[in-house]
Amino acid sequence: MNIAESSLRLLVDKWLAPTLSTPVRVTQFSRTRSNQGRYVFVEVLRAAGPVGLFFFRHDNGRWCVFPPETERLAMRAYGRAA
Structure with missing residues (x-):
């Protein structure tokens, strides 16, 4: 899977299946505390x-x-030299 196949837009379409009558909206976005990774x-x-x-x-x-x-x-354990 390349990056284009896992873009946010494609994943939203795949998981939430928005339509013209049921559009999606981003309600939160920030960074995680543990590793400062992004999320939405x-x-x-x-x-x-x-x-x-x-x-x-x-x-x-x-x-x-x-x-x-x-x-x-x-x-890690390393062997000792003889």
């Missing part, structure tokens, strides 16, 4: 009520419905 909350008004999703921008430029994984501390 997009919602569409349906007959049953509003439906919305968070979209997260990953380091590679792609937008996804799941947040990027945070870096974890790691401990």
Whole structure:
């Protein structure tokens, strides 16, 4: 999947399926506290009520419905020279 295939516009179309009578709107956008990653909350008004999703921008430029994984501390063991 290339970056164009995971653009925010295409993902909104895929997940929320907006139409002329039910347009989408961005209701929140900011950065996450943990890694300063960008996110937006997009919602569409349906007959049953509003439906919305968070979209997260990953380091590679792609937008996804799941947040990027945070870096974890790691401990490594190295063999000792003889």
